[in-house]
Amino acid sequence: MLGFLKEPVVVTAEINVSLVALTVLGLISRLWGLCYPRAVVFDEVYYGQFVSLYMKRIFFVDDSGPPFGHMLLALGGYLGGFDGNFLWNRIGAEYTMNVPVWSLRLLPALAGALCVPLAYQILVELHFSHCAALAAAFLILLENSLITQSRFMLLESILIFFILLAVLSYLKFYNLQRHSSFSGSWWFWLLLTGVACSCAVGVKYMGLFTYMLLLAIAGLHFWHMIGDQNLSNVSLLCHFLARGLALIVVPVVMYLSFFYVHLALLYRSGPHDQIMTSAFQASLEGGLARITQGQPLEVAYGSQITLRNVLGKPMQCWLHSHTNTYPIRYENGRGSSHQQQVTCYPFKDVNNWWIVKDPGMQQLVVSNPPRPVRHGHIVQLVHGITTRYLNTHDVAAPLSPHSQEVSCYIDYNISMPAQNLWRVEIVNRESDTDVWKTILSEVRFVHVNTSAVLKASGVIGASLPEWGYRQLEVVGEKLSKGYHQSMLWNVEEHRYGKSQEQKEREVELHSPTQMDISKNLSFMAKFTELQWKILTLKNEDTEHKYSSSALDWITMDTNIAYWLHPTSGAQIHLLGNVVTWASANAAALVYMCLSLWYLIRRRRKIYDIPEDAWQLWVSAGGVCAGGWALNYLPFFLMEKTLFLYHYLPALTFQILLIPIVLQHLGDHLCRSVLLKSMFSALTVAWFSSVYFVYCTFSPVTYGQPALSATELKGLRWKDSWNILIRKQ
Numbered sequence: 001m002l003g004f005l006k007e008p009v010v011v012t013a014e015i016n017v018s019l020v021a022l023t024v025l026g027l028i029s030r031l032w033g034l035c036y037p038r039a040v041v042f043d044e045v046y047y048g049q050f051v052s053l054y055m056k057r058i059f060f061v062d063d064s065g066p067p068f069g070h071m072l073l074a075l076g077g078y079l080g081g082f083d084g085n086f087l088w089n090r091i092g093a094e095y096t097m098n099v100p101v102w103s104l105r106l107l108p109a110l111a112g113a114l115c116v117p118l119a120y121q122i123l124v125e126l127h128f129s130h131c132a133a134l135a136a137a138f139l140i141l142l143e144n145s146l147i148t149q150s151r152f153m154l155l156e157s158i159l160i161f162f163i164l165l166a167v168l169s170y171l172k173f174y175n176l177q178r179h180s181s182f183s184g185s186w187w188f189w190l191l192l193t194g195v196a197c198s199c200a201v202g203v204k205y206m207g208l209f210t211y212m213l214l215l216a217i218a219g220l221h222f223w224h225m226i227g228d229q230n231l232s233n234v235s236l237l238c239h240f241l242a243r244g245l246a247l248i249v250v251p252v253v254m255y256l257s258f259f260y261v262h263l264a265l266l267y268r269s270g271p272h273d274q275i276m277t278s279a280f281q282a283s284l285e286g287g288l289a290r291i292t293q294g295q296p297l298e299v300a301y302g303s304q305i306t307l308r309n310v311l312g313k314p315m316q317c318w319l320h321s322h323t324n325t326y327p328i329r330y331e332n333g334r335g336s337s338h339q340q341q342v343t344c345y346p347f348k349d350v351n352n353w354w355i356v357k358d359p360g361m362q363q364l365v366v367s368n369p370p371r372p373v374r375h376g377h378i379v380q381l382v383h384g385i386t387t388r389y390l391n392t393h394d395v396a397a398p399l400s401p402h403s404q405e406v407s408c409y410i411d412y413n414i415s416m417p418a419q420n421l422w423r424v425e426i427v428n429r430e431s432d433t434d435v436w437k438t439i440l441s442e443v444r445f446v447h448v449n450t451s452a453v454l455k456a457s458g459v460i461g462a463s464l465p466e467w468g469y470r471q472l473e474v475v476g477e478k479l480s481k482g483y484h485q486s487m488l489w490n491v492e493e494h495r496y497g498k499s500q501e502q503k504e505r506e507v508e509l510h511s512p513t514q515m516d517i518s519k520n521l522s523f524m525a526k527f528t529e530l531q532w533k534i535l536t537l538k539n540e541d542t543e544h545k546y547s548s549s550a551l552d553w554i555t556m557d558t559n560i561a562y563w564l565h566p567t568s569g570a571q572i573h574l575l576g577n578v579v580t581w582a583s584a585n586a587a588a589l590v591y592m593c594l595s596l597w598y599l600i601r602r603r604r605k606i607y608d609i610p611e612d613a614w615q616l617w618v619s620a621g622g623v624c625a626g627g628w629a630l631n632y633l634p635f636f637l638m639e640k641t642l643f644l645y646h647y648l649p650a651l652t653f654q655i656l657l658i659p660i661v662l663q664h665l666g667d668h669l670c671r672s673v674l675l676k677s678m679f680s681a682l683t684v685a686w687f688s689s690v691y692f693v694y695c696t697f698s699p700v701t702y703g704q705p706a707l708s709a710t711e712l713k714g715l716r717w718k719d720s721w722n723i724l725i726r727k728q
Contacts, residue, residue: 061275123659143580149574298436301371302356306493318344326398375436390454392406425443443488453487560644560645562574587661629650
């Protein structure tokens, strides 16, 4: 029974020494001197703020993309014991001792280091030679721009890592297709493809480009499978479902999980939640939740409410009035009604309170039991402090003459009767009998006499002049002109009015029943709102000193100064390896020209290379040239401030194309021994020049050693490069 103990247990493993060596070199190149400089470097000032907010569990919105990348950076801070206490206010600020610089920069550096062995394996899976794979890895290893970007608290190296991992996983899955379909390893690599794609998209939306590329390649491969008569219909269906599960369902579920974790971590109110709806704000701890907790849920006749405009951008504002009236005549000579001003005010104020009144009754208190207001009911809105009624009429608004003026009615005993009846329309209702609910209901107020809709036009236009205290304009907009979020309002603060006397009402306190809004807002509701804000909330794009156009990237006519030592000449720049960038452009051009030549010749039934070499050429180009094009060309259509680092994912694919083209030229165009020898010698000389340029620019890649003004001038190989030289 115990006979197996008589012999030793032996475990045999195959170790790819080249792969291990490349990994070690990648780690050395990215991790060496990682804490230097111990100061804020370029966009660390931007991402560091989010890391601090994660540490303090404070909600934020970043319109640059999904939260997964930010969470990975925050993980580094968490592992390093960061408490979030640092003022990220300027580039170059020295880090205090409580900031774990090494931990914060570790994950991007590890991701950048692992891109080196990933490049090697991708070329191997594309069935290129060991030498070509080594060349690809060394080009990634010696690319100065990739080193710089991976050594700081930035996201591009993490994005490129997941992009390359997704490509490698799909290639391994595809190569297992013929012999090991539905095996454990087949499922592993297929699922890892979907996971890596979702992670890439979760870091930055630029990951979508590679995701679309792999979906297209997978679709093409499956199309070829359909023509395989050896596969039954059931087998094809299983293959289709497996790919759908791994490449669509898994990425979607993972993408949702990123937001789930993000929202679970950030449960406290902060400065960013003001752009969210009242319901979202009320689900966060502190802030609005502290004010609204315990409010009545159902709005009733006699309710005292504040009305927040749903649009919430460029700033949140509440329906507001005060004792001042519209001027008799505006500066352009147009006349007004001289009624009491109604505006949208961006701050909480006692003049934001309104009372919901039943037009058929005089009382301004909630009856017992309360009579809830429902969709379609007619109400009057009485301003809480001045007790004047919300009104609109056929008088041009001050800033929007095509719309009606909205006011609080003052009886001047002239031929201008009050028109103060409004129909409540709940836009997000489930039925036509829905009750108007605090925070949850998005309501449109339709004027009964003129069918105009109450609209905060100022949130999408200009503010009122001095006579309106620079507050935002409110108008009556005709229904025929369409709908907009600026026409929607929700009740934010709410209490049941109990006193009919005006002075008592002004100081009235509420003691309502308990109501927890957070339980009424599901994860999907919060996700949908946050996702919409990320996609639509755009900061005003301004010209940056180091911004550039997509055309500048190919020839590297631009650079970015990341950091400058306050006293010495030490500095860090985002600058690429000039030889590698030029070679990548040449490889892309050669690939396109050769492909066109081969296609034309093949059309004429002339086959210059064997069929297997042609298939290898096409498949490699689909991955590398296709990856470059999809990660580069869309930037020509983007209206946003662009920087050189946006080109790095495309550059990575283009670098992988270099050894592919070199091997093809050596195998199929250099036919004689002499030509092959000359080509090999030129390749060695070229690779030596890549290493020489890497060493030359390493002082501005790593920030050390400090260079003299003369040495810095020597690095300005292009007049367009902004190398910082201190005046002596």
